[in-house]
Structures are given as structure tokens and as C-alpha cells.
Amino acid sequence: MTAAISLRDVRKTFGDFTALKAVSFDIADNEFFTLLGPSGCGKTTLLRLIAGFEGTTGGTIHLYGQEIEGLPPDRRPVNTVFQNYALFPHMTVQENIAFGLQMLKWPRADIAARVAEMVAMVRLGDFVHRKPAQMSGGQQQRVALARAMAPRPKVLLLDEPLSALDLKLRQEMRSELKRLQRETGITFIFVTHDQEEALSMSDRIAVMSAGEVQQIGRPSEIYEHPANRFVADFIGETNLIDATVEAVEGQIVTCRLPDGETVHALANRAASKGQSGTLSIRPERLTITRDPPPGESLKGVLGASTYLGTDTHYEVRLGPNLSLTARMQNAEDAALRLDEGDPVHVSIVAGAARFLVT
Amino acid sequence: MTFDVRRYRGFFGLTMLCLFILYVPLLVVMVYSFNDSRSITNWEGVSLRWYVDVFTGPESEKFKQAAWNSLTIALSAAIVSTTIATAAAIGMVRGGAFRGKSATFALISLPIMVPEIVTAVATLIFFSTIAFPLGTLSILVAHIVFCIPFAYLPISARLQGIEASYEEAAQDLYAGRWATFRHVLFPIMGPGIMSGFLLAFIISLDDFIITNFVKGAGVETLPTAIFGSVKQGIQPNIMALSTLLLLFSIALVTLSYFIGKRGEALQPDRGD
Amino acid sequence: MAAGTGSGRTVSATFRPIRGWLLLPSWAIIGFFMVIPVLLMLVYSFLTKEFRGGVIWEPTLAAYDQFLFDRGLFGDEPPTIEWAYITIFIRSILQATGATLLCLLIGFPTAFFIATRPAHTRAIWLFLITIPYWVNLLIRTVSVRFLIRDNGPLNDFLLALGLVDQPLGLINTNFAVQLGLFYSYLPFMVLPIYAAVERYNFAFSEAASDLYAPKWTILRRIVIPVVKPGIIAGCILVFVPSLGAFLAPDLLGGAKTYMIGSLIEEQFKGNAGNWPFGAAASMILLSMVLVVLLFYARGQSREGA
Numbered sequence: 001m002t003a004a005i006s007l008r009d010v011r012k013t014f015g016d017f018t019a020l021k022a023v024s025f026d027i028a029d030n031e032f033f034t035l036l037g038p039s040g041c042g043k044t045t046l047l048r049l050i051a052g053f054e055g056t057t058g059g060t061i062h063l064y065g066q067e068i069e070g071l072p073p074d075r076r077p078v079n080t081v082f083q084n085y086a087l088f089p090h091m092t093v094q095e096n097i098a099f100g101l102q103m104l105k106w107p108r109a110d111i112a113a114r115v116a117e118m119v120a121m122v123r124l125g126d127f128v129h130r131k132p133a134q135m136s137g138g139q140q141q142r143v144a145l146a147r148a149m150a151p152r153p154k155v156l157l158l159d160e161p162l163s164a165l166d167l168k169l170r171q172e173m174r175s176e177l178k179r180l181q182r183e184t185g186i187t188f189i190f191v192t193h194d195q196e197e198a199l200s201m202s203d204r205i206a207v208m209s210a211g212e213v214q215q216i217g218r219p220s221e222i223y224e225h226p227a228n229r230f231v232a233d234f235i236g237e238t239n240l241i242d243a244t245v246e247a248v249e250g251q252i253v254t255c256r257l258p259d260g261e262t263v264h265a266l267a268n269r270a271a272s273k274g275q276s277g278t279l280s281i282r283p284e285r286l287t288i289t290r291d292p293p294p295g296e297s298l299k300g301v302l303g304a305s306t307y308l309g310t311d312t313h314y315e316v317r318l319g320p321n322l323s324l325t326a327r328m329q330n331a332e333d334a335a336l337r338l339d340e341g342d343p344v345h346v347s348i349v350a351g352a353a354r355f356l357v358t
Numbered sequence: 359m360t361f362d363v364r365r366y367r368g369f370f371g372l373t374m375l376c377l378f379i380l381y382v383p384l385l386v387v388m389v390y391s392f393n394d395s396r397s398i399t400n401w402e403g404v405s406l407r408w409y410v411d412v413f414t415g416p417e418s419e420k421f422k423q424a425a426w427n428s429l430t431i432a433l434s435a436a437i438v439s440t441t442i443a444t445a446a447a448i449g450m451v452r453g454g455a456f457r458g459k460s461a462t463f464a465l466i467s468l469p470i471m472v473p474e475i476v477t478a479v480a481t482l483i484f485f486s487t488i489a490f491p492l493g494t495l496s497i498l499v500a501h502i503v504f505c506i507p508f509a510y511l512p513i514s515a516r517l518q519g520i521e522a523s524y525e526e527a528a529q530d531l532y533a534g535r536w537a538t539f540r541h542v543l544f545p546i547m548g549p550g551i552m553s554g555f556l557l558a559f560i561i562s563l564d565d566f567i568i569t570n571f572v573k574g575a576g577v578e579t580l581p582t583a584i585f586g587s588v589k590q591g592i593q594p595n596i597m598a599l600s601t602l603l604l605l606f607s608i609a610l611v612t613l614s615y616f617i618g619k620r621g622e623a624l625q626p627d628r629g630d
Numbered sequence: 631m632a633a634g635t636g637s638g639r640t641v642s643a644t645f646r647p648i649r650g651w652l653l654l655p656s657w658a659i660i661g662f663f664m665v666i667p668v669l670l671m672l673v674y675s676f677l678t679k680e681f682r683g684g685v686i687w688e689p690t691l692a693a694y695d696q697f698l699f700d701r702g703l704f705g706d707e708p709p710t711i712e713w714a715y716i717t718i719f720i721r722s723i724l725q726a727t728g729a730t731l732l733c734l735l736i737g738f739p740t741a742f743f744i745a746t747r748p749a750h751t752r753a754i755w756l757f758l759i760t761i762p763y764w765v766n767l768l769i770r771t772v773s774v775r776f777l778i779r780d781n782g783p784l785n786d787f788l789l790a791l792g793l794v795d796q797p798l799g800l801i802n803t804n805f806a807v808q809l810g811l812f813y814s815y816l817p818f819m820v821l822p823i824y825a826a827v828e829r830y831n832f833a834f835s836e837a838a839s840d841l842y843a844p845k846w847t848i849l850r851r852i853v854i855p856v857v858k859p860g861i862i863a864g865c866i867l868v869f870v871p872s873l874g875a876f877l878a879p880d881l882l883g884g885a886k887t888y889m890i891g892s893l894i895e896e897q898f899k900g901n902a903g904n905w906p907f908g909a910a911a912s913m914i915l916l917s918m919v920l921v922v923l924l925f926y927a928r929g930q931s932r933e934g935a
Contacts, residue, residue, distance in 0.1 A: 074529045079531065082523050084521065088527070088528075088545075090548075100532055104532050363836055364746040364832060377758060380762040382777070383777045390776070442656055445652040451640050452645040471923060473915060475876055477664070484663070484670050502663075520640070522643075528644075529644055563766075567877075567891075588775075592775065600769040600772065
């Protein structure tokens, strides 16, 4: 099956600034694909290149096997949901949704039918004659979606569409977007800097930084098996510790921590003895006990703790150069009553430590 | 009394003085235009005779012709200069950075910067050198040139407040360049274009100095006709004519003010 | 790229490619009908005059020479400094300076007062200030002339009250011209100062007041320095058109109150009909204006840096 979008060595520079350096990957048909990264990582630039608002500096972009570089935005069968929605302020909801269809010269009756269908899909029946300024942010968001989906684009591009909404609405819209994508079967390319958004909605995520793709994978892959230190750090919380390889057994390495302790970890790629890298352990995969648990554990002293409702964050000092953060659920029958300064043992859930070769 | 750093003693008084100075001469002319007296100095009761005189008196033909010239020239000059200024504003604001951008801005503002009398002299010399006949057409050309910056300023100010994403959205929805302008950018820019147009119209209607230089013999606009009459001494019919012109200008400014207000209300996602 | 309601970008891929075509009409029209004419005017100022208007295409410095030197009726006497035209220029500068100061004196408090009104009444005050600006300058000047002439309403009023026993004789004086200029360009002073004071953060004044500064000291030491760009812009907007004004000196003044504008006009419309001399006087006026604008631009860029 042909990829929906196929990028090969796509580069983009603005004067001296390199926004994208040779990006290559495919996005499959019917996929909910997310471009995730911090501000300035090139994710929005990539989206704008696909939409046609900017031209590439080099490389090729194919849409279902067809080269689209050089085509202006009005000749590309992709549509965009803009960050600020860009709803035409002088047109009603209905006119906004019909605009693309009118430009495509659809017959009048078909336009009316399609607009009605879209209005029903995003549940805006009562608002068709309103102007954008008379609607709430969430309603404007739905109009923007309906407008972009009305012409049946082959790919829908969404540029941080939820960033202007408040938290509650944002969470509602996540499942709404997911539903729309499933119902319509349109390929979605979603740009965001919010990792929770990315993890909760996407089929696959491309994590980007400094104009490069750091890792592409399913949400669980990205979270459980980060490809490098940047991804481990950017997605979720983690303990990052400099370490060197002591021994190698297949994919499992024994690594030495700064204060001399050793820990077993899964390496992200082939490692050899003496190699240095980073050990990554998620806080929720650490368990704190008063008594030494069976198996591998590290001795330490409890530092500051932060109460977070469902969880508590504990800082554990293992040695002069090393401390870890552990996240423990606040069980109702908290047997564990810990105070700052208590001696404790920290154990890592089996198979949860990752060694990232530098 | 509370201490307020925004209040200064006497500033209110000076503001009233300022308004008094600005309005008293106009009000006096308005009042005396209703004077039922042949000599303007003595007050002899209220009458509309001088308004009747403007339309039927011995000078009425001259005034009618001058008013017709003024209106047609102002309308044509405003249409042409607003069109040119709209194109220029889109080129400047939407064009990004380019070499010669500040030079282009300086060029567009040139007719405002150069003293009017200098523009008048330069234009007269130019027309006379290329043997361009002086008349309605020469006035129109000169007016178009110096109306461009007046139309440009409000239009470009409006455009600066409109994000480019509207055009991108339109193009993304299969509108070509012209359709994007026609259906999206033009309606959103509308209030700016309208105030630019009205500004250009008033400026052209009011101009005396440049018109006086390039009009040639026999062609008069209202300001040059009024000036010619005033040179013979201020007659009561001039006061009536001035009052009419004054009310016309005020009506236009009021119109432009309310269009501007409506334009602000149309601005979608700014300022909140 | 930052989160928020919008990017604020105004550069568009839609119209950037045809930027040159969009700007072409302005370049062509202003270039052809404004830049070339001004250059031609420069050339004319070095040509020989033709009686009854026009020029003979023979280069000469006669126009500038006539401006500065008196060589007698037949041009054969030893040159002495010709004060007549220099006096007119100096008078113009003094009149324009006076009008600027007068406008500032009334305009600043007015602008400050309007800018500190509540938002809903501010627009109305501003509207009241702008209306006279839109009324035909000729009509406004004529109305001043009507008001202050010897048997006009002002003198009638003063005589009736017994404040004077004969008309003041205001018309055709330098004072009348000054009044006319002040009246013509007052709104130009108010608007830019208003814009600056409106943006002024009154927390500065409160901070100064908190630090024991009396009110008028706050105005002098804090408000005026902060809104200075608006004040300078207002001064330029009054000074430049006052310098080249024609209507006020022509309708309110007389032979003894001549300004540059009248001098120039006379060369083209009146009986003197010396085009090269008129072109030279225009060039000198234009140079003076350019110098003022240049100083302004330099101050602006220094302020920005």
C-alpha cells in the first residue's frame, strides 16, 4: 500500500537558520500521526511544507505516490486546522464550512448536503448562522475542523489545534478528534508540544528536536524504549544517570554508576564493555522499602518528598554524586510512613532500566 | 480629595480653550451665513437668502461647475489612489523583508513629506516641460499622486492587524490568489480600505494649493472658486457655500468614524 | 510557533511572490509624477528665466544669485547682500517656530487631558479634535479672516462691550498670520502627543509620587521624557507645513508679512513670473524641510538603538 505522505531528505532553511535537516519518513494511510517536539524543533515548518505554505529547500514530498513539491496550497488535496483556527470573521459558520467546496466548484445541492453532514458530525447544529466572534473557543475549534474536513482531504493537518483551549476542553477534544479520525478514515498529521496529547491520541509519534527526527514509534515504544537521551528526557519524567558499561550479555548490560554501584539494564543498541552512556529509569518503576527487598537494590537516605494527591515524589540520596526520584502511589493503608533522613532501599522493577548508548 | 497622577489643574481649561479656538471661527461663519443682510457686517435677522443665492444667484453657474469638477475629480482620484494604495499595502505588509523596502516606504510617503507648495511647483514645471495640457486631467493626475499616501496609511495599518493565516486558510481551501483576495482578504480589510478611500476623497476635495497651480485657465474646483471670490472680498454667499462644504466634510468624517468603529467590532481574535 | 491565540505573522506565501507587481503602480506613479518633477525643478532652478513665465534652456546661477545678492537694477553694480528674500525666509522660520510653540502650549495639555479620559468618552473627545482638521483649510482660514477683520464679529463684540474704543487692527499683521498657522495645524500637535500619552504607563507616575515627587515635577521629570517622541512628532507635523504655508500669510497677512509660500506662488501665478527663481526658492524650502526630517530620522534611530 502506498504511504499517505512520503518524505525524502526534506530540508528547509530560512536564511542562515536551518529549520529542518534532511528529514525522511513515511506516514501510512489512515494513520493518526503526531509530530511532537519543543518550540523551534521544526514540527510546524514540516507541516507547512506539506500544506504548501512554504517551499522546501531540498528533498521530495509525495502524497499517495504523487510528488507535490511546487504545487501551491490550493492545488494540494490536504487541508489544515490552524492554531488560531483562522475562521473567516466575516462569514457565518455555514459559509466558512462551505468555502472550500465553493472554491472546488461543487454543485450547490452537494455543498448544502455536505455542510449539513459536517455540522452534524461536529455537533454544531444550533450555530450555523453565527459568526466566529460570537462563539466560544471550543465551538470555533469544531468549526475549524468541519471546514477543513468538508472537502474530503486526503490528509488533514492539525497545527497545535488544542493549545488555545483550557485543560478540561482540551481533554474532551482529544477523544473527539480520535473519534473523528476513526469515523472518517482520513490520515491525520497532528503537531503538538504536549506529550500527553501525543501519547493519548496517536497511532505513531515522531519526536523531533533541532530540525531532526529523534525517534518514530507507537506511543508505548517511545515511552518504554526511548531511542536516546533527548527522547527519554522529553517524554514523561525520568532519572537520567551517567553510567559506563561493565559487562555485556546480549541486550542486557551491567552498568556502573558514578558512586560505584552496578545496575542491570536493557541497552537501546549494541554496546561494548567500557562504553559510556546514560541510564534512564522512570520514577514510577522505582520501589522504596525500609527493609532490603529480595534481589537487586540500592541503599540510600530519603530526601525531600512532594505530595501530589494520587502519588508522592520522593528524593533518595544514594551517594555524594547521585540521587534518584521515585514516584509511589499513595495507597490508603500506607504501611510506608517515611520521613526525611530515614535509611531506605530502592529497587528497580524488573526490566525497567534502560541504558542509552551515547 | 484623592491624589490622582492623571489629573493636572488647568488642563481641562486648556482643553476647552483648544476646542473653543478650533470651533469659534467655524461657528461664526455658520451663524453669519444666515444673516439677512447684503453687507456681511451688520446683523439683520435670520434668512436663507444666501443659500438660495448659492444655487440661483449670479455666481451659481460658476459654483455648480466648480462643485461638479471637485466631486468628479475627488471621486476618480480617490478610487484610483485607493486601488494603488491597496496593492502597495499588500505588497509591503505581506511581502516580507526585501531590499529597498524602506526606500519604497519613503517613496510612498514622499507626497506627505514634501511641502505642498513644492509639490505644486514641481508638478507645474513637469507638466509644462512635457507639454501636458493644464485642465481637469492634470488636476486629477496630481491629486492621485498626493492621495496615495493618505489612502495607504489606514489600509496598511489595518492589514498589519490581520494575520496571514486567513489567506493561508483560504488557499488551503482551494482558493486561488484572486479568490483569496476577493472573498477573504478584501472583506476583512474592508473598513481600512473604506477609511483610506474617504481620507483620499476629502484630501482631494479640500486641496487648494496644488490645484491652483495645475488647473490651467478656466477650470475651477470649489476651493479655487471660493479663493477667487474671497480675493474680491468676503461676500455672504461665500459664507453659505463654505457652511455647506463644511457640513459635507463633517458628514464624511462622521461616516468614516462609524465605519472604523464597525471595523473594530469585526476584528475576530485580537485584543482578548 | 509559541502557544497562544495566534502567530501574529503578516508575511503570506499567497502574495509574497507577486510583491513586485503590487508595488509597481506606486513606484511608477510616484516616481514619474513626483520624483522626476522634483528633479526637474532642481534643473529649472539653474536655468535662465523667460519673461511671462517658463524658462530658456541655458544654465545659470542667476536664480540663487538673485536670492542672495543685489546687483542693482541693470545687474552691473558691485554685489551687496540682498536682505529682502533672506528676511522672508527668516520670517517664515520665526513664524513656523512660534506657531509650533503655541500649538505645543495648548496641544500638550489637551492631548494629556483626552488621553486620561475613560475609554468610552476618549473617542468622542478625539473626534471633536479631528473634525476641524477635516474641514477645508481654505474655509478655516477664510473664517479666521472674517472673524478678526476690522469690522468683523470679534471687533464688533469688543466694541459693544466697551473693552476697546476702536477696532484692534489685527488683520494683515504678523500676529494674524501666527494665529492662522496656529489654528490651521493645532490638531497635528494634539494627535501624536495623544497617541504617546495613551501608551504611557501611569504606574511610572505613581512610582514617582511614591518616591516623594510633587505632581508638576512628575510631569517634567517622568511624563514628558517618556512621551518625548510624540511631542517631537507633533512639533514636526506643525513646523513643516507652517514653514511652507501659503493660505494663512496670503489671506491674513499683507505685504509686510510675506512668507516663503507667498514668494513662491507669486513667481508662478502672479506678475513677477520668474520660474527659475521660484524653483530655487522651492529647492531651498525643500532642503530646509529635509534637514529637519533627517535630524528627526537620526534621533529616531538613535532612540531605537
